[in-house]
Amino acid sequence: MHVRGLFLLCLIGISLVPARPAGAAELIADISQRLVAITTGFTGADVLLFGATEGEGDVIVIVRGPESDVVVRQKERVAGIWVNAHRMTFLDVPAFYHVAGSGDLAAQRVEEILAEYEIGAEYRNIQPAEADEGIDPDTAAAFREAFIRGKERQGLYAARTWPVTFIGSRLFRTTIRFPANVPTGTYTVEVFSISDGRVASMLNTPLIVSRAGFGAAVYDFAYDYAAAYGLIAILIALMSGWMAGTLFRKV
Amino acid sequence: MQIYLPIAETSVDMLMLLALGTGVGFLSGLFGVGGGFLMTPLLIFIGIPPPVAVASEANSLVASSMSGILAHWRRGAVDFRMGTVLLVGGVAGSAAGVSLFKALSGVGQIDLVISLSYLVFLGAIGGLMLFESVRTTVRQRRTGRRRGKLHRHTWIHGLPLKMRFQKSRLYISVIPPLAIGAVVGMLSAIMGVGGGFIMVPAMIYLLGMPTAVVAGTSLFQILFVTANVTFLHAYENQTVDVMLALLLLLGSVVGVQFGSRYAGLLPSEHFRILLATLVLGVCAKLGYDLIARPADLFSLDLGGH
Numbered sequence: 001m002h003v004r005g006l007f008l009l010c011l012i013g014i015s016l017v018p019a020r021p022a023g024a025a026e027l028i029a030d031i032s033q034r035l036v037a038i039t040t041g042f043t044g045a046d047v048l049l050f051g052a053t054e055g056e057g058d059v060i061v062i063v064r065g066p067e068s069d070v071v072v073r074q075k076e077r078v079a080g081i082w083v084n085a086h087r088m089t090f091l092d093v094p095a096f097y098h099v100a101g102s103g104d105l106a107a108q109r110v111e112e113i114l115a116e117y118e119i120g121a122e123y124r125n126i127q128p129a130e131a132d133e134g135i136d137p138d139t140a141a142a143f144r145e146a147f148i149r150g151k152e153r154q155g156l157y158a159a160r161t162w163p164v165t166f167i168g169s170r171l172f173r174t175t176i177r178f179p180a181n182v183p184t185g186t187y188t189v190e191v192f193s194i195s196d197g198r199v200a201s202m203l204n205t206p207l208i209v210s211r212a213g214f215g216a217a218v219y220d221f222a223y224d225y226a227a228a229y230g231l232i233a234i235l236i237a238l239m240s241g242w243m244a245g246t247l248f249r250k251v
Numbered sequence: 252m253q254i255y256l257p258i259a260e261t262s263v264d265m266l267m268l269l270a271l272g273t274g275v276g277f278l279s280g281l282f283g284v285g286g287g288f289l290m291t292p293l294l295i296f297i298g299i300p301p302p303v304a305v306a307s308e309a310n311s312l313v314a315s316s317m318s319g320i321l322a323h324w325r326r327g328a329v330d331f332r333m334g335t336v337l338l339v340g341g342v343a344g345s346a347a348g349v350s351l352f353k354a355l356s357g358v359g360q361i362d363l364v365i366s367l368s369y370l371v372f373l374g375a376i377g378g379l380m381l382f383e384s385v386r387t388t389v390r391q392r393r394t395g396r397r398r399g400k401l402h403r404h405t406w407i408h409g410l411p412l413k414m415r416f417q418k419s420r421l422y423i424s425v426i427p428p429l430a431i432g433a434v435v436g437m438l439s440a441i442m443g444v445g446g447g448f449i450m451v452p453a454m455i456y457l458l459g460m461p462t463a464v465v466a467g468t469s470l471f472q473i474l475f476v477t478a479n480v481t482f483l484h485a486y487e488n489q490t491v492d493v494m495l496a497l498l499l500l501l502g503s504v505v506g507v508q509f510g511s512r513y514a515g516l517l518p519s520e521h522f523r524i525l526l527a528t529l530v531l532g533v534c535a536k537l538g539y540d541l542i543a544r545p546a547d548l549f550s551l552d553l554g555g556h
Binding site for chain 1: 253258261310483485514
């Protein structure tokens, strides 16, 4: 993970070159930090994205996290108590999804914007894996909604479109908010410029969310040397307990 | 003051954790029970993932039972022989419990099993204790004096493999303590408790141990069983958050010292009524949560790391 992160950091200089359709507006953008480090005092982070467009027009920003599998379970009442009865699996869904738009776009729902400009396929394609096996479309839709709702509750998917503010007619800026429970991995930041109701230009850049410092060391140790970690955890507890017991005897 | 917990992968208020640890530690020292049955549900309530809450609480219980047992040991209130027999059962039970925990997490039923276990055991023990204590209190009022301890001969005394426990003044089969130890060990692994809330009544009512050595002996068993649970959860599931455990134990080792000082101040029957009320209160809350319609019927399971 770390090696891959560093490798991607080296690529950032190249990746900021926009992919430009013929005759489209020039678009430049950058982020205030390319590495979000989760340290012991981490309570979330705000990353500033800023840039400029060549001509007039709106801007859409999509930030998506690393992909992973998520199981969504539905409770049902069995003998008076609520138990997990049904499940569906979502394969390779983004762990984090944040959409921001300028002007009137900020008032619109995320789904509407993505559908209108045919962007954000990763979000629009969120479907339970079971949908391929011919399950009831209503059930699949209910699970899809539940998945997005659950992610919103965790603060990992944006419930609403965040604003992109223009300074004058060309310079724009927006804040990307990462909550304390942000998953680690490689994120993708995509910036789209809109003119005449369609995407005129697009660029993307990676962003790394990684553990750092003492917390990272603890995490790595717990996974790489599980047995030693367990023994150390017990030793720390035994010593603290013994110290407290001895200390309080004299008081 | 927020602190990021590396294994729980979330950020919590450090002072709140310290306060929780101290409060629960105080009750733990007061009643001679581990306090895990309060702490684990509280941790889950503040947003710690249940597997991490269970394993880390077991880790912090190692510390509070260590500091608790020192005080009982100095008073000579630990039956090491009985403790060792309970422990043999406990190690076997906790190993089985950790495996079961892993299997249940895989099928998405661990939260339900944790809640149901709490409901059944807290309900049964709390109800039994409340009933017994109230009856004894009422009887004392009527006769005006404490009833003398009678030796009751039950089916337990007919079992083979008898052993002499001098400190407890008992000559009984090792099968009941082994079984009690095993059940408590399994609960420890699944519920993140020391198991004092079930072991203490079992020692008094089933084994007939003198109340004076019950708390110390149960702490002895809890110390080693929670250490075993900590190791197995760390090894099998990587769910022990040392940072979380350290904050909890800092609070609890202090709290437990104060709690044990107040332990002798109440008549034992009143003391049991209080404990029973506390146990039933937690039980009622968990029961309500199982019956009440959840705000969202759907839940997300990230399926481990």
